[in-house]
Amino acid sequence: MNKKIIRFLVIVIGVIVIVAAANITxxxxxxxxxxIEINYRSSDHIIVRKDIERLIVSRFGNIDRKKRKEIDVEEIEKYLGSQNMIETANVFLTLTxxxxxxxxxxxPLLRIYCVDGKEFYIDYNAEVCNTRKGRAANVLVVNGDFEEKLEAGKVIDSTREPVTYNVYKIARNLASREILANQIDQIYYSKKDGFELLPKVGDYVISLGGMNDLDKKLNKxxxxxxxxxxxxxxxxxxxIDLQFKNQAICTKK
Known part of the structure; x- marks a missing residue:
């Protein structure tokens, strides 16, 4: 047999042995x-290390000191990524x-209080998230005639939850305008009058009414x-009434 072929086969076998040994190791x-590292991306801390530890132990038991072959890294990653208030999860084991x-x-973008007594966060991706006792995010507070049934983990839909979706749109628009994000504290909805904004400072009410011409109203x-x-x-x-075309009606006290 040609020496080059023999040398090649030896190298291939050697690589296979090394890879197999590495896999066993x-x-x-x-x-x-x-x-555990949590990236809050400048948001308030709603989930903490203990929450992640509790989730892992409840599903997989104590993984500390376990062997790699006893741990399904991909399954842990998939499970954590499916949990409420977790947008992404990346799990890996180093050589050490x-x-x-x-x-x-x-x-979280806003905190909504529903008429059935339940409350949720809605994040920037329109996903409904559970609140956490003792850990409140500094976000817009939303209340009023919100009768739609919300469920944590679901993304709100403009057809299924039109009123909640509209308040989400208003909140996104407020967040995109820095001066309004700094000034507006609450959004209130009533079936009769539509949407109203309440400021952080000052004793006045801002009437938006319906969703028509929302950009123009907020620009005013x-x-x-x-x-x-x-x-x-x-x-x-x-x-302050923003519902009239090309004007804002300001009523004195």
Missing amino acids: MRNLVVSKVI GKLYIKIEQNI LVYLYKDGFMKYGWDEYSH
Whole structure:
């Protein structure tokens, strides 16, 4: 047999042996440490390390000191990624036995109080998320005649939950305008009058009404904050109505 062929076969067999040995080593590798990293992306901390630990133990038991072959990394990643308030999960084991669990938390946009007494967060992707006792996010508060049934883990739909979807659209529009994001604290909805905005500072109500011309209405409000209120202040007004075309009606107290 040609020496080159023999040399090639020896190399191939050697590689196979090394790979097989490495796989055996990895399968028997013991988890020396579990490292949980949560990326909040400038949001408030709603989930914490203990929540992740509790989820893992409840489903997989204590994984610390277990061998790699006893742990399904992909299954852990899939399970965590499906949990409420977790947008993405990345789980991997290093050659030194460290098990990394990297989590990205959902970014809450608003907190909605429904007429049935339930409350939820809705994140920037329109997903309904459970609230956590003792851990409140500093977001828009939404209340009023919200009768639609919401379920954690579901994405709100404009056909199935039209009123909730509309308030989500308003909140996204407020968040995209820095001055309004800093000024508006609450959104209120009533079947009779539609949507109203309540400010963080000042004792007045802002009427949006329906969803028609939403951009134009909010642009008028931006103008009021930048120019009108900067000159005259807002303390003397009790009501601002944005429902009229090309104007904002300000009612004095």
